[in-house]
Amino acid sequence: MPRTPDVPALAKGVLDGSRAVLARAITLVESTRADHRAAAQQLLLELMPHxxxxxxxxxxxxxxxxxxxxxxxxxxxxxxxxxxxxxxxxxxxxxxxxxxxxxxxxxxxxxxxxxxxxxxxxxxxxxxxxxxxxxxxxxxxxxxxxxxxxxxxxxxxxxxxxxxxxxxxxxxxxxxxxxxxxxxxxxxxxxxxxxxxxxxxxxxxxxxxxxxxxxxxxxxxxxxxxxxxxxxxxxxxxxxxxxxxxxxxxxxxxxxxxxxxxxGELAQKRADQQVEWMWAMVRDQLMDRLRTDPRVRAAIPELESGVRAGQQTPTLAAQEILGLLGMADPAS
Ligand code: GDP
CATH class of the missing domain: 3.40.50.300 (P-loop containing nucleotide triphosphate hydrolases)
Known part of the structure; x- marks a missing residue:
């Protein structure tokens, strides 16, 4: 899917039950490319009422x-x-x-x-x-x-x-x-x-x-x-x-x-699942940033060995990592 996809056309094709369009729409939601992700969210917003x-x-x-x-x-x-x-x-x-x-x-x-x-x-x-x-x-x-x-x-x-x-x-x-x-x-x-x-x-x-x-x-x-x-x-x-x-x-x-x-548990269950999904995505993306942030990656070996050797408290090391992500503990 090289081009930025035509969301209204995809939505119409899915609603019409076209297998070919459905397959393309699935490929779009599976994509991790930023412009695909944005288009996929637009598509989902249009289709959610259905x-x-x-x-x-x-x-x-x-x-x-x-x-x-x-x-x-x-x-x-x-x-x-x-x-x-x-x-x-x-x-x-x-x-x-x-x-x-x-x-x-x-x-x-x-x-x-x-x-x-x-x-x-x-x-x-x-x-x-x-x-x-x-x-x-x-x-x-x-x-x-x-x-x-x-x-x-x-x-x-x-x-x-x-x-x-x-x-x-x-x-x-x-x-x-x-x-x-x-x-x-x-x-x-x-x-x-x-x-x-x-x-x-x-x-x-x-x-x-x-x-x-x-x-x-x-x-x-x-x-x-x-x-x-x-x-x-x-x-x-x-x-x-x-x-x-x-x-x-x-x-x-x-x-x-x-x-x-x-x-009345079905609507409740599905609503709970949506909220849980939202938090799961927040957790995943935070973990992802932790894993991929170059400053964190560079700092981790020294912080880990400091904690291992007892030269650094785990709490202070954690605060340092969060600080690198711009999430320092306000109390510290
Ligand atoms: P999966 O790995 O859980 O997807 O299992 P499969 O559907 O591939 O089945 C594994 C093996 O068990 C295959 O050889 C099937 O033919 C066999 N099998 C599956 N269902 C049954 C069943 O109801 N009775 C018997 N006797 N064998 C089955």
């Missing part, structure tokens, strides 16, 4: 659990039922050229050629904050273009889940039965984010194990304080391969969304 209409679902699980198989199976069911489905991904480690999460479209062969679906790989490698920002902004574009289901896939490692949980209505955690202990491999923090859990690969020889794992997980969840007084996360079993149980998983997602709406 956004918000989708059911936003995060889908997580460790690699191999069956996320792409699940999204392909669920997505094609949803488009067959008349929905328009957007599939996005948050994977800060990905590069588009190396086979990564959603990196090659063959992972979702049917969905990526389905005219009622739009599959977009994760923005390529960058900070989690940058990737999450682009994905949030892409959700606005997708909704303005009339997609009524937005699925955001993320890998089950690191902080990506927290970022995705902060941009969706319902967070679905996929897991599989593991002999002995189905909780192994699920970090406790992730369990607390989940609104719906599904034990995948409940087919063939694994079917019994999957149902046993679901029971075990239900027991474990009872020990956690639910995040909402109105919702206890259900644990289901399904098979992305055979399609068994997929309708029940989707019904649970819809029930969660309906429960939020019924208690």
């Amino acid at each position: 956004a918000g209409g989708a059911i936003r679902v995060g889908i997580s699980g460790v690699p191999g659990v069956g996320k792409s198989t699940f999204i392909e199976a669920l997505g094609t069911r949803l488009t067959a039922a008349g929905h328009r489905v957007a599939v996005l991904a948050v994977d800060p480690s990905s590069t588009r050229t190396r086979g990564s999460i959603l990196g090659d479209k063959t992972r979702m062969g049917k969905l990526s050629v389905d005219e009622n679906a739009f599959v977009r790989p994760s923005p390529s490698a960058g900070t989690l904050g940058g990737v999450a920002r682009a994905t949030r902004e892409t959700i606005v574009l997708m909704e303005a273009a009339g997609y009524d289901v937005v699925l955001v896939e993320t890998v089950g490692v690191g902080q990506s889940e927290v970022a995705v949980a902060g941009m969706v209505d319902t967070f679905l955690l996929l897991t599989i039965a593991r002999t002995g202990d189905s909780l192994q491999g699920i970090k406790k923090g992730i369990l607390e984010l989940a609104d719906v859990l599904a034990v995948n690969k409940a087919d063939g020889d694994h079917e019994k194990d999957a149902h046993a794992a679901a029971r075990e997980l239900r027991g474990a969840l009872r020990l956690l304080t639910p995040s909402s007084a109105h919702w206890q996360p259900p644990v289901l079993a399904c098979s992305a391969r055979t399609g068994a149980g997929l309708d029940d998983v989707w019904a649970a997602v819809q029930r969660h969304r309906a429960t939020l709406e019924e208690h």
Whole structure:
């Protein structure tokens, strides 16, 4: 995208549902160039009144659990039922050229050629904050273009889940039965984010194990304080391969969304997410300035070694760094 983009034309194309324009608009919000960033914000301001209409679902699980198989199976069911489905991904480690999460479209062969679906790989490698920002902004574009289901896939490692949980209505955690202990491999923090859990690969020889794992997980969840007084996360079993149980998983997602709406929690949740996003951007940009400011970079080795050697107090060193950014503590 070499020229400064024509924002009104992009806005019109997105609202008309043009796939080509939508792809260009996503490339624009993913760009880090200053003039692109400014144009992207104009575009988002124009489109925001047309956004918000989708059911936003995060889908997580460790690699191999069956996320792409699940999204392909669920997505094609949803488009067959008349929905328009957007599939996005948050994977800060990905590069588009190396086979990564959603990196090659063959992972979702049917969905990526389905005219009622739009599959977009994760923005390529960058900070989690940058990737999450682009994905949030892409959700606005997708909704303005009339997609009524937005699925955001993320890998089950690191902080990506927290970022995705902060941009969706319902967070679905996929897991599989593991002999002995189905909780192994699920970090406790992730369990607390989940609104719906599904034990995948409940087919063939694994079917019994999957149902046993679901029971075990239900027991474990009872020990956690639910995040909402109105919702206890259900644990289901399904098979992305055979399609068994997929309708029940989707019904649970819809029930969660309906429960939020019924208690006025959906609007509240989305408003809170917007404010949290604003602060996340402030934090990211401050950290970015810290990392890139040449004066700070030049001063850090000496300050760190002074603190290490006990010749400098951490507080004074911190004040010196903030001072270099023009943010000295007024009390000092
Ligand atoms: P991801 O890494 O979480 O996206 O997992 P994939 O969707 O790539 O699936 C990993 C492997 O598990 C592949 O070989 C799939 O064919 C297989 N798989 C996915 N879902 C199921 C399922 O429901 N049942 C069985 N038996 N295998 C599955």
